[in-house]
Amino acid sequence: MSNRRDYRASKAALFDGFDNIEEGGIRASSSYSQNIDDHTNDKAINNLEDRVSFLKKLTGDIHGEVESHNRMLDRMGNEMDASRGIMAGTMDRFKIVLEKKSSQRMCKLVAYFVVSFFLIYYFIRVFRFFMNG
Incomplete structure (x- = not known):
């Protein structure tokens, strides 16, 4: 039995800082795992921040386009109203001419x-x- 204890002690000394060697592989200690998770989370957060800023810029561009199209449509509507008024006046004059001739x-x-x-x-x-x- 002492031989087995010596074997475990030497194994523990060799893989100091790693847990659960005998349960199917080497697993990092909890502090090392937490550092990796923090690093992965930081990368994911930075990636997400980049995407959010890109989407914010994109929505700002879309908003600008929508505003310019709304202004253009308003101008077209006003011009169509003016044209409709001119056409109505012309038709009224044409009717008067037809009635008199x-x-x-x-x-x-x-x-x-x-x-x-x-x-x-x-x-x-x-x-x-x-x-x-």
């Missing part, structure tokens, strides 16, 4: 529009013929 003038106006349409159509066809031919 005789039917003969109206027929002439329609005829001018139809002739103009066919002339433009003819010129476009001729232009395409020369471009493709």
Whole structure:
């Protein structure tokens, strides 16, 4: 038995600072394990801080883009309202002109529009013929 005690004592002296040698391998002492865990946690925290700062920057950029698009849409809405007002005024004037003019003038106006349409159509066809031919 003393031989076995000497063996354990020499093993303990050889692996001083390590626990549980006989239970399936060398395991670090609790203070060494805690230092490794602290170091791993510090790395993880630094990595997480980097990700959070990246996400914060990204959300700030997205917020800026959304704000600029909102301003652009507001301007477009205002311009569309102004255009709608101009169109309404033009249509009102056109109605007044149509009501005051005789039917003969109206027929002439329609005829001018139809002739103009066919002339433009003819010129476009001729232009395409020369471009493709």
